[in-house]
Amino acid sequence: MTRHKFRVLILSSILILGLLITGCTPSDQTGDPDNNQPPAATEQELTLYFAEAGANGLVAEKRTIEVEDPGQLSSLIVQELIAGPVNDSLYPTIPPETKLISVKLEAGTAMVDFSQEIISKHWGGSTGETMTIMSLVNSLTELSEVERVQILVEGEVVDSLLGHWDSSEPIERDESLILRPQS
Template sequence: MSKFKNRWIKLFLLVVGLGAAAFLLGAYAPIFNQQVENPAGNTPEPLSQGAGEETRELVLYFSDEQAMCLVPEKRQVAVQGDNIGEAVVKELIKGPESHLLQRTLPEETRLLSLSVRQETAYADFSKEIKNSNYAGSAGEIALVYSVVNSLAEVPGITKVQFLVEGKEVETLYGHIDTGSPISPDRKLVKTGTP
């Protein structure tokens, strides 16, 4: 009788053990599958995105160290809806990521608005865009064409009209006519990246 009782106890423990194992396997299966798919656990973190945002690759143009030409810098940015042009200008204001490139817009500059009509982007900047540190001809050329060439990378934009505090300005620093829309100047672009 005791042998029979011992078999039932062993069978009972085996069934309980298998049930517990099945439960744990079910509970930890997603973690197990994730580790099998990515054993090193080195999945890159996705860019933080809000509702309606999509990651876009932007091509931004910054000045080289000598302010002689513009150099493209690619950047992955979360963009809200169709506001690609706004994202471009805001990234230009942030400045380059490469230490080999120079910022082209004063850091304190704000983009007040950007609208596109008939392939012309109307970029309205705060008065800080007229920072005297950029007043030389090389600085003004870098500033203007950094904005124009970068925005011209956006589909549907071929020219840029500069506005300051909602008004057209004949020139920012006296060297380039900004009173009418400006087309990109590809001759200023240095091929290759820093």
């Protein structure tokens, strides 16, 4: 009987040791990656339009930004427009005090909702309003999924930002104000 107990003890020890060894080795996880990890940011080149010095038109400014969620690209474009141009020879088209409330895409229309500062802090004039609207529309329609832009202020469609442009309906891209470099 002692011999039998000794064998059981040896076999039990080997079994426990085997379980400990296999339980402590690193696992090869080839399954799904951890879903809690944020997506990797990618660099995206944007084309933004800002006013040239004489407000005779819009000039393209290329900018590369980090994008973590491609679904937020339209919001990032508007935020970059609010931040203003990097090029010192260009001028902002949206008052810097303006807050972006949201951008929603509905059947090719970007619904862009601003705080009231887009009106109350705007420098005014028909040219200023034109630069603001067409800078926004032409920058957003650089995205293939955006065909037109509807401007909202505090969640409401406004007839006009400053009284010179009809903004009660979505506005389509107009390249006639885009100044091209001379060759």
